[in-house]
Amino acid sequence: MAISTRQVKNKRDSNGVLTGRPGTVYDVNIKYTAPNGEKKTYSKKGFPTKKEATQHEAEMKAKLHNPGQIASIASQRKQTVASYLNEWVESYARVNLRPSTYDGYKRTIANYITPYIGGVALNQLTPAMVGKMFQQIIDKGLKPSTAAGAKRVLSVALSHARKYRYIETNAAKDTLTKFGKSDKTPDPYTPEQVKALMQRVEGTVWEMPVILGGLYGMRRSEILGLRWRNVDLENNTFDVSEQLPFKVPPKTKVIEEMAPPKSNGRKLPITELARPFFLKQFAMQEAQREQAEKDGKPYYDNDLVVAKPDGSPISASWVSSQFGKLLEDLDMPHIRFHDLRHPYVKPTTKKFITFFEVFRAAS
Numbered sequence: 001m002a003i004s005t006r007q008v009k010n011k012r013d014s015n016g017v018l019t020g021r022p023g024t025v026y027d028v029n030i031k032y033t034a035p036n037g038e039k040k041t042y043s044k045k046g047f048p049t050k051k052e053a054t055q056h057e058a059e060m061k062a063k064l065h066n067p068g069q070i071a072s073i074a075s076q077r078k079q080t081v082a083s084y085l086n087e088w089v090e091s092y093a094r095v096n097l098r099p100s101t102y103d104g105y106k107r108t109i110a111n112y113i114t115p116y117i118g119g120v121a122l123n124q125l126t127p128a129m130v131g132k133m134f135q136q137i138i139d140k141g142l143k144p145s146t147a148a149g150a151k152r153v154l155s156v157a158l159s160h161a162r163k164y165r166y167i168e169t170n171a172a173k174d175t176l177t178k179f180g181k182s183d184k185t186p187d188p189y190t191p192e193q194v195k196a197l198m199q200r201v202e203g204t205v206w207e208m209p210v211i212l213g214g215l216y217g218m219r220r221s222e223i224l225g226l227r228w229r230n231v232d233l234e235n236n237t238f239d240v241s242e243q244l245p246f247k248v249p250p251k252t253k254v255i256e257e258m259a260p261p262k263s264n265g266r267k268l269p270i271t272e273l274a275r276p277f278f279l280k281q282f283a284m285q286e287a288q289r290e291q292a293e294k295d296g297k298p299y300y301d302n303d304l305v306v307a308k309p310d311g312s313p314i315s316a317s318w319v320s321s322q323f324g325k326l327l328e329d330l331d332m333p334h335i336r337f338h339d340l341r342h343p344y345v346k347p348t349t350k351k352f353i354t355f356f357e358v359f360r361a362a363s
Contacts, residue, residue, distance in 0.1 A: 026053035032064040046168045082118030085109045088157050099246040112150040127174040134177045211277045217341035225258050227303040241265035253300045253312045
């Protein structure tokens with residue numbers, strides 16, 4: 001028989017998750033002749049329902065009767081974790097995820113998965129191997145959150161491999177390893193601290209980014225991608241409808257196209273408190289443009305509200321790395337630049353909550 005049944009103590013459901021109950025599973029065994037005339041048997045075990053086993057049997061019979069498919073199937077069964085992940089991240093993550101997420105997945109695979117289990121055959125990977133990988137990551141002195149990130153990426157990738165029947169179970173989901181929080185997220189700044197920060201960065205390159213991040217809760221790339229064409233000083237509003245593209249190459253001078261924002265675009269008010277900063281920024285950039293003209297130097301008119309003195313874009317990575325140094329120089333509590341927005345946005349309601357009233361009270 002091509003399909004056989006057997007009893008197991010702990011059955012898995014159609015998603016490969018252990019149910020905690022005994023039951024019957026279905027195994028597929030197909031005898032076929034290889035292109036060299038050798039008699040072989042193809043086996044895949046552990047289907048939770050007869051329907052799934054029958055469907056897989058029909059698919060594999062069709063492939064195994066096609067000599068061109070046999071070599072492909074054989075190589076697939078010898079596929080390593082590294083080769084599968086490298087193929088998966090390009091065919092799935094690059095196409096379906098945001099560029100920043102794709103880049104993060106790629107780095108996680110290269111740095112925290114492949115060095116530990118990359119050489120293991122994909123269909124031989126076990127929860128114990130994955131659990132050992134997590135422990136090795138932590139023993140290396142890295143944060144538990146790094147191991148948790150590796151688990152998240154591996155789990156998603158293996159869930160796709162299971163659906164394609166490359167593997168029977170998801171070893172990352174079945175691991176018993178638990179991750180505690182490695183360190184406390186810094187408390188967001190109070191209105192008084194935001195006010196102090198604004199006063200200390202006045203007249204510097206940080207003034208407008210802090211205004212937009214600290215008073216409007218804008219994301220880093222939204223701030224760096226805000227253009228004057230989306231600012232309406234006459235009606236005192238501006239639109240957050242685009243952002244700086246992910247990974248702008250170093251020394252880029254001209255931005256041809258912006259990327260869509262992470263969340264839906266939104267219209268925000270230019271309040272009495274914020275308006276002077278917009279006007280000062282506009283006047284400063286006009287002066288920079290005129291000075292460049294006078295000096296015979298190029299000025300790159302990207303229409304950016306926040307830009308370098310020559311009009312070229314500021315990289316998001318520069319903001320992240322230099323903001324910490326800024327706070328250290330100012331002797332202020334450490335937070336990420338992204339943390340400036342946390343008190344002002346309610347993600348559960350998707351509603352922008354202005355911080356101006358609270359800030360005014362602290363003035």
